[in-house]
Amino acid sequence: QPIRRGATPIPKAPNTLPLLGNALHFLRPRHELLAWFAACQRRHGHATLQISVPTSRSRDLFGHGIINADGHLWKAQRRAGLAFLSAANLRVLTEAALPLYLREAVEGLGARADGRCRVDLQAVFHEITTRLMGRMAYDMEMHADDEFTLAFEYASGATAERFQNPLWRFTELLFGFRFRRALALDGGDEEKTETREDALGGISGSLVRSLLEAIGDETLVADAALNYLSAGRDTTAQGLTWTLHLLMRHPHEAAKMRREIRRILRSAGGSASEPDPSLFTPTSAPYTLAVFYEALRFYPPIPIEIKQTTAPSTLPDGTFLPKDSVLVWSPWSMNRSEITWGPDVAEFRPDRWLSYSSAPSASHPLSSPSSSPTISPSDDGEVPRFVNRSVGEFPVFNGGPRICLGKKMAELIAVQVLAVVVWSFDFVDAATPGPDGTIPERKSPISLTLPMKGGLPCFVRKRSYTDEDVYGG
Numbered sequence: 001q002p003i004r005r006g007a008t009p010i011p012k013a014p015n016t017l018p019l020l021g022n023a024l025h026f027l028r029p030r031h032e033l034l035a036w037f038a039a040c041q042r043r044h045g046h047a048t049l050q051i052s053v054p055t056s057r058s059r060d061l062f063g064h065g066i067i068n069a070d071g072h073l074w075k076a077q078r079r080a081g082l083a084f085l086s087a088a089n090l091r092v093l094t095e096a097a098l099p100l101y102l103r104e105a106v107e108g109l110g111a112r113a114d115g116r117c118r119v120d121l122q123a124v125f126h127e128i129t130t131r132l133m134g135r136m137a138y139d140m141e142m143h144a145d146d147e148f149t150l151a152f153e154y155a156s157g158a159t160a161e162r163f164q165n166p167l168w169r170f171t172e173l174l175f176g177f178r179f180r181r182a183l184a185l186d187g188g189d190e191e192k193t194e195t196r197e198d199a200l201g202g203i204s205g206s207l208v209r210s211l212l213e214a215i216g217d218e219t220l221v222a223d224a225a226l227n228y229l230s231a232g233r234d235t236t237a238q239g240l241t242w243t244l245h246l247l248m249r250h251p252h253e254a255a256k257m258r259r260e261i262r263r264i265l266r267s268a269g270g271s272a273s274e275p276d277p278s279l280f281t282p283t284s285a286p287y288t289l290a291v292f293y294e295a296l297r298f299y300p301p302i303p304i305e306i307k308q309t310t311a312p313s314t315l316p317d318g319t320f321l322p323k324d325s326v327l328v329w330s331p332w333s334m335n336r337s338e339i340t341w342g343p344d345v346a347e348f349r350p351d352r353w354l355s356y357s358s359a360p361s362a363s364h365p366l367s368s369p370s371s372s373p374t375i376s377p378s379d380d381g382e383v384p385r386f387v388n389r390s391v392g393e394f395p396v397f398n399g400g401p402r403i404c405l406g407k408k409m410a411e412l413i414a415v416q417v418l419a420v421v422v423w424s425f426d427f428v429d430a431a432t433p434g435p436d437g438t439i440p441e442r443k444s445p446i447s448l449t450l451p452m453k454g455g456l457p458c459f460v461r462k463r464s465y466t467d468e469d470v471y472g473g
């Protein structure tokens with residue numbers, strides 16, 4: 001049966017060619033493919049369109065882990081993940097492990113903060129999230145330059161290439177030696193499923209242990225843990241990288257963030273020169289969270305989503321999809337929709353995520369330290385509150401039963417890392433300017449996620465504060 005809405009077939013995407021369909025768009029560099037999705041959205045708004053896509057194969061990389069699994073196997077992994085990411089474990093990960101890794105990263109940045117060394121911020125964030133996710137998934141020390149991590153990166157790039165290259169079977173047969181070696185390394189590292197002795201005190205077990213209890217089969221558990229590791233690590237590091245990229249271009253918003261951090265330090269009595277990272281949470285720092293969300297709007301770490309129907313299905317707009325139809329949606333282009341975001345859609349404006357009310361009076365519940373100790377009014381006396389959008393408008397963390405399981409964790413990591421790093425340093429983009437003297441638009445290579453091509457090299461300078469700067473005046 002054909003894909004249709006009512007009695008009529010649905011419209012084809014712009015630039016669809018006879019026989020070739022839209023294959024040429026998928027062969028183009030990544031940013032051109034994303035731009036094409038955005039152009040479809042501008043022309044057709046929220047309408048469902050018919051496109052032809054090369055089919056993607058991610059099973060080799062993700063195996064039977066949660067990202068690919070369905071039915072019982074998915075449910076068991078989801079339940080084990082939810083159990084492991086209990087409030088208590090999340091607290092240990094974000095209040096003990098993350099501050100430790102973050103402090104070490106800040107020390108590393110501090111050692112190179114002479115304003116002349118080039119530091120790749122993408123690599124710095126990647127190291128923090130690799131260590132944190134390694135701790136979470138395997139309860140072990142992992143680093144961004146481990147053989148395992150590098151192999152995973154390579155295999156993930158090669159898997160994404162399958163999505164853009166209709167001839168992938170042929171080219172992999174000829175040139176796929178490195179890819180197959182990387183997969184062997186990813187899948188075969190059995191020792192990763194063992195709990196280490198050096199666990200950070202307080203984490204009850206590891207995700208691997210929870211998964212083993214839920215699923216039993218060791219090969220499946222190896223897939224499952226790898227899925228958790230990859231789902232959380234690259235997405236979060238890339239979200240942070242694009243946020244810093246945007247903040248370097250928007251110093252006014254960085255200054256507003258610092259004012260929020262200053263207010264938090266002031267109300268908590270924290271050290272100005274070495275702020276305690278765990279003071280910064282999505283609740284205490286709504287402006288910082290809004291900056292992160294606004295960056296995710298421009299640069300969603302999963303910019304294109306793809307699923308396949310296992311049974312005939314009908315979309316909410318009435319489009320009928322026969323079994324085995326491939327459904328693609330693009331958070332990248334949905335986040336650029338003027339219909340959803342209004343005429344200032346192209347502006348970086350974190351305030352679009354906030355609503356402001358006037359500062360609470362002494363009798364207001366917010367003024368009681370026990371109810372919300374750290375939300376403090378802005379300089380003009382207003383209390384900001386983060387207001388989320390529906391998943392249909394902002395699908396960056398997906399939605400429904402398969403909504404991202406680490407959304408809360410990602411928010412906690414982002415706010416803590418951004419607050420500490422932006423408070424402690426000034427950054428200047430060190431990318432080489434183009435012929436017209438301006439720094440060219442950053443791009444993303446082919447990948448399942450949205451890394452920044454060439455990293456984010458910048459010059460770093462330490463900001464110094466005295467307690468007087470925070471508490472005086």
Ligand code: HEM
Pocket residue numbers: 066067078081227228231232233235236239300301302305306395396397398401402403404405406407409410
């Ligand atoms: C900014 C950071 C993040 C973004 C943008 C993000 C986004 C997403 C998206 C779009 C999906 C749906 C993928 C699909 O079904 O095709 C997803 C799923 C998932 N995410 Fe995240 N994620 C982030 C961070 C994390 C973190 C820190 C974890 C750590 C635990 C995590 C764990 C997962 C898991 C386990 C799934 C699979 C859920 C399921 O299928 O039931 N994510 N994420």
